[in-house]
């Protein structure tokens with residue numbers, strides 16, 4: 001299928017006209033074969049492909065055969081992460097080039113989009129797995145010297161997502177992509193809550209578009225586990241749509257909320273040791289936890305126990321969990337402005353019923369767990385090697401990894417006990 005970008009560029013119901021920089025998105029069987037024509041049309045002379053040894057086998061060699069003379073940067077997948085080291089490995093091998101071609105999943109894409117931004121060259125995306133929603137994003141989510149950061153980068157000018165390639169990816173990668181997609185449930189509610197309480201800009205069309213994609217994918221979960229082409233294609237479509245939503249809004253607000261903050265916290269290893277799990281796996285578990293808490297918080301908001309706390313600002317004593325001085329400094333900078341300062345307590349009191357209704361729109365934790373399991377993704381802390389006992393601390397600490405209003409952060413304005 002060809003994503004109708006022209007339709008999305010039309011003036012929107014939210015009053016804005018959304019910006020989309022990607023020029024072409026194809027999600028279909030044989031899409032990779034469209035790459036040579038694109039290179040020719042754009043008159044690129046020195047394309048360079050970035051891949052790793054696994055994605056070279058899965059798709060890179062096909063691309064190399066189609067484009068004789070293409071430069072190849074093939075990374076060792078062992079210990080490869082979206083961090084300063086991966087970027088340095090690409091930079092080390094990159095000589096002349098006028099376009100980069102990312103052939104891989106999330107890590108290869110993040111390293112490529114960052115490098116493309118630095119070099120001032122465009123890049124083309126050939127995703128080899130439906131594993132993350134960041135393929136068309138304008139920013140790269142990277143760990144930069146231990147701190148999980150959103151780095152400036154560029155969106156691809158074209159995406160050629162070939163079903164024959166990504167539907168054959170290891171099932172664990174597709175299941176992880178489903179976790180990332182399902183995370184929209186809390187991300188979108190966090191965004192809506194921001195709109196409800198502070199009047200923050202919100203786009204109903206984009207929100208609806210994302211929820212539709214999540215629903216369609218949720219109806220084909222057996223297919224994700226079995227690598228069914230249709231199910232994987234729908235998943236890729238949903239993930240790309242989520243990335244487009246970020247591009248259209250200009251930041252990750254429509255795709256990342258409390259569930260991603262939990263995942264980022266665990267990646268930063270402030271309260272835990274290294275977690276050997278994919279991004280979407282951590283997001284899925286984060287979502288299950290956030291969903292449980294949001295439902296309990298909704299009950300609390302409607303109960304006679306509901307009371308505002310004497311919150312006095314960022315809990316600096318909690319931030320000492322970030323032991324690395326550089327990481328701690330970054331966290332402090334992130335929290336120099338407290339998103340809770342925008343909240344009028346009287347408004348929170350008077351809109352607590354509406355907020356509770358919003359929170360209940362997130363499917364209950366058991367339902368989230370059931371969906372994740374059905375797709376073959378982890379659903380509980382133990383599944384990703386973390387202790388269940390870490391939940392309350394993670395929930396308290398994780399809102400501080402980003403300067404963003406989430407319902408998890410809002411809890412701090414009340415006496416609700418995590």
Ligand SMILES: [Zn+2]
Nearest residue numbers: 012014203205
């Ligand atoms: Zn809009």
Ligand SMILES: [Zn+2]
Nearest residue numbers: 133180279283
């Ligand atoms: Zn994500």
